[in-house]
Amino acid sequence: PASEYDYDVLVIGAGPGGYVAAIRAAQLGMKVACVEKRKTLGGTCLNVGCIPSKALLYASEQYEAARHQFEKLGVVVKNVSVDLKKMQEHKQSVVEANVNGIEFLFKKNKVTRIEGEATIVAAGKVSVNGQEISARSIIIATGSETAGLPGIEIDEKQVVSSTGALALSEIPRHMVVIGGGVIGVELGSVWKRLGARVTVVEYFDRLVPGFDQEISSTLARLLIKQGFELKLSHKVSKIDKMNGQLKIAIEAAQGGNQETLEADVVLMAVGRRPVTAGLGLDKIGVELDERGRIKTDAQFQTNIPGIYAIGDVIAGPMLAHKAEEDGVAAIEFIAGKKPHVDYNLVPGVVYTEPEVAMVGKTEEVLKKENVAYTVGKFPFSANGRARAMGKTDGFVKILADKHTNRILGVHMIGPNCSEMIAEAVLAMAFGASAEDIALTCHAHPTLSEAVKEAALATQNQAIHM
Numbered sequence: 441p442a443s444e445y446d447y448d449v450l451v452i453g454a455g456p457g458g459y460v461a462a463i464r465a466a467q468l469g470m471k472v473a474c475v476e477k478r479k480t481l482g483g484t485c486l487n488v489g490c491i492p493s494k495a496l497l498y499a500s501e502q503y504e505a506a507r508h509q510f511e512k513l514g515v516v517v518k519n520v521s522v523d524l525k526k527m528q529e530h531k532q533s534v535v536e537a538n539v540n541g542i543e544f545l546f547k548k549n550k551v552t553r554i555e556g557e558a559t560i561v562a563a564g565k566v567s568v569n570g571q572e573i574s575a576r577s578i579i580i581a582t583g584s585e586t587a588g589l590p591g592i593e594i595d596e597k598q599v600v601s602s603t604g605a606l607a608l609s610e611i612p613r614h615m616v617v618i619g620g621g622v623i624g625v626e627l628g629s630v631w632k633r634l635g636a637r638v639t640v641v642e643y644f645d646r647l648v649p650g651f652d653q654e655i656s657s658t659l660a661r662l663l664i665k666q667g668f669e670l671k672l673s674h675k676v677s678k679i680d681k682m683n684g685q686l687k688i689a690i691e692a693a694q695g696g697n698q699e700t701l702e703a704d705v706v707l708m709a710v711g712r713r714p715v716t717a718g719l720g721l722d723k724i725g726v727e728l729d730e731r732g733r734i735k736t737d738a739q740f741q742t743n744i745p746g747i748y749a750i751g752d753v754i755a756g757p758m759l760a761h762k763a764e765e766d767g768v769a770a771i772e773f774i775a776g777k778k779p780h781v782d783y784n785l786v787p788g789v790v791y792t793e794p795e796v797a798m799v800g801k802t803e804e805v806l807k808k809e810n811v812a813y814t815v816g817k818f819p820f821s822a823n824g825r826a827r828a829m830g831k832t833d834g835f836v837k838i839l840a841d842k843h844t845n846r847i848l849g850v851h852m853i854g855p856n857c858s859e860m861i862a863e864a865v866l867a868m869a870f871g872a873s874a875e876d877i878a879l880t881c882h883a884h885p886t887l888s889e890a891v892k893e894a895a896l897a898t899q900n901q902a903i904h905m
């Protein structure tokens with residue numbers, strides 16, 4: 441009987457993992473509450489992550505286009521300038537609309553919202569604001585936070601995390617970005633477009649590690665063309681503050697070559713770490729892995745029965761849509777259904793200009809796994825729509841099994857790739873061969889024809905190349 445507990449499910453954290461889990465639980469008829477310590481719902485993603493970053497990326501992209509691309513299209517605009525305050529207001533209104541949207545969805549679905557910080561007392565028992573609440577199942581969806589570097593303090597004014605970088609009230613003269621991952625290149629792009637000099641220091645020899653090598657080297661080349669300065673294979677050893685300026689000592693990753701950069705803002709973007717402190721996990725014995733993430737089984741249950749974990753706080757790609765998939769699946773397991781989440785089919789996107797998107801395996805991984813594959817590639821410079829838009833940089837690359845032509849990975853860099861990757865994900869989810877895409881009629885003239893042509897190219901049958 442439900443009366444034994446206050447709730448069937450209690451979710452800790454209202455990010456994309458937690459709020460989606462709560463709504464799905466309500467849909468399935470469970471009595472559900474969601475505890476969130478922030479004043480607003482939506483977690484990192486809606487408040488200080490995906491949504492505000494895309495608002496600033498879009499606005500800054502329009503500015504960049506007005507300054508450098510409109511003229512080529514015969515559109516004359518004079519005296520283009522930035523009103524940063526207004527741009528920040530736009531960002532804030534987008535965030536507000538989104539977080540209020542979740543509040544509306546909670547009400548609509550009768551999810552009880554509890555404001556406060558939750559601690560788990562025991563299986564089935566959570567304490568919030570000194571009050572004990574019982575629930576048959578507890579879902580930990582506490583997400584992640586910015587990871588730092590030892591000896592470097594983040595003050596959110598000059599040395600900022602992504603949160604501070606989204607809220608700057610002045611355009612920096614020189615921003616040094618530590619870490620050339622997705623967040624580093626996206627937020628670096630915002631400030632570069634708005635006029636800052638931007639230098640990215642990355643420990644590895646490439647940007648966006650994890651993406652296909654050919655894509656990341658193309659991205660690096662295009663960012664350099666936009667004026668980015670890249671210090672690949674370098675690490676930051678220390679940062680000193682002098683008369684309001686930051687002096688950033690960097691050296692070659694393998695030691696040797698040292699230099700000092702001067703900047704007014706440093707963005708720390710070396711990665712994110714799971715949020716588990718304060719939850720009381722050690723007391724009740726919930727196991728963590730070697731990277732501090734909560735260990736779960738294939739049904740998202742921790743080693744303590746009745747306690748589940750999803751999203752950034754467990755293993756797998758730290759992405760909002762992955763957290764959502766986890767959230768739905770965890771609830772469906774609890775409800776006795778048989779959901780399935782395939783982490784190999786979680787798309788990854790970098791919202792730079794041009795955009796980067798991928799799904800499945802990279803060439804490097806296929807080589808390591810000794811898989812025989814063919815490559816089909818098609819450049820946007822041969823696509824009519826891309827030419828019409830004046831956005832011909834980049835290409836689509838499809839990796840297919842050499843014997844069966846089954847799609848193993850799709851990698852793209854170019855205009856609107858964040859939207860175009862959905863076709864590839866869908867195809868792979870259905871176990872399609874590249875030929876299945878090639879045999880599918882694509883509207884002309886669209887950018888997505890480049891996907892069809894790349895699919896044809898896996899069997900050397902591209903028409904327009």
Ligand code: FAD
Nearest residue numbers: 453455456457477483484489490558583751752758759760
């Ligand atoms: P979170 O969104 O981190 O939510 C966890 C919530 O739990 C937080 O609101 C926190 O306050 C709350 N909480 C923590 N502890 C407690 C407690 N004890 N009691 C109560 N509440 C608690 N991902 C994408 O897919 N696409 C993007 O474009 C993208 N852009 C990003 C840009 C930036 C700048 C950043 C920082 C991240 C970005 N991400 C993006 C990553 C994305 O934000 C995360 O993967 C996603 O938010 C993870 O969801 P989650 O539900 O696991 O956790």
